[in-house]
Amino acid sequence: MLALIFPGQGAQTDGFLHRLPPHPAVHATLDEASSVLGIDILTLDTPDALRSTVAVQCGLTVAGVALARALADEGLKPEMSAGLSVGAYPAAVSCGALTFHDALNMVRRRAELMEAAYPSGYGLAAVSGLTEHELATLAARHAEAGEPPVYIGNVNAPRQIVMAGANAALDSFLARALAAGARKATRLAVSVPSHCELLANASDELSAYARTIHFSAPQSIYIGNRGGRPLYTADAIRDDLATNMRYTVRWFDALTVMQEMGMRVAIEAPPGQVLTDITREHYPDVAALAASTLPLERLTATARRRLETR
Structure with missing residues (x-):
């Protein structure tokens, strides 16, 4: 089975929309997005623009849908879709639960709300080498020591966890995590405290x-963020998208479920590669391909070959 996986905020890079494949479906998607949002969508990937949560989240949604449409035009339609955080929106479009027009408007509203709630002073940090339980214990000790709270935002892999909170609290917590044996602890290019209370x-x-907003029952499998499980109704997907900013993203659970349900090839939408690396590390039998690293012709040929041989 073919799965499309869509990265979240933090995957963005300067010029990522300009590096999308030169395909008619991509050009049409860029034009549609510009019309819906009332801007030239290709202005959203400059260094200045990428300081805006709104620009980043809208740009990632456009990139994901553009790739999904190009693959569909080449005869590669996924049997399942999943996205991390804002990546859940192009996943919902990919499986037919939400129109691109409505997804863009909802993502813009989502990003505006997040940015307005915490315009500065907050963010995310990735910690590698410690488990969720170990980090939860450290976070409790951190709070007991009188520090502002930090939260577990994403469980991307068993020992690859994203924490959320205020900048000073995160910096202090990262030092605590490294002292406790974390292999790596770094701040991410995200300026809001996603996936927490x-x-x-x-x-x-x-x-x-x-x-x-009108949602439909998915036409293919949609894997949710909060529970890391397939969701089969319009209301369930609506709730997953609307509330995932508040709850921990269970990405590794989602990845595991997709593998158990028969995922054999996973294509990660631009501009991400982290989800591909996680898949390769933990599920080496799955052919994980990052679209941002391959020309579209080679990507589609590789995916077809892997699907035929697995």
């Missing part, structure tokens, strides 16, 4: 907005 109010506002 700090965004509860913003999540409630987005949930109210989402009730005005």
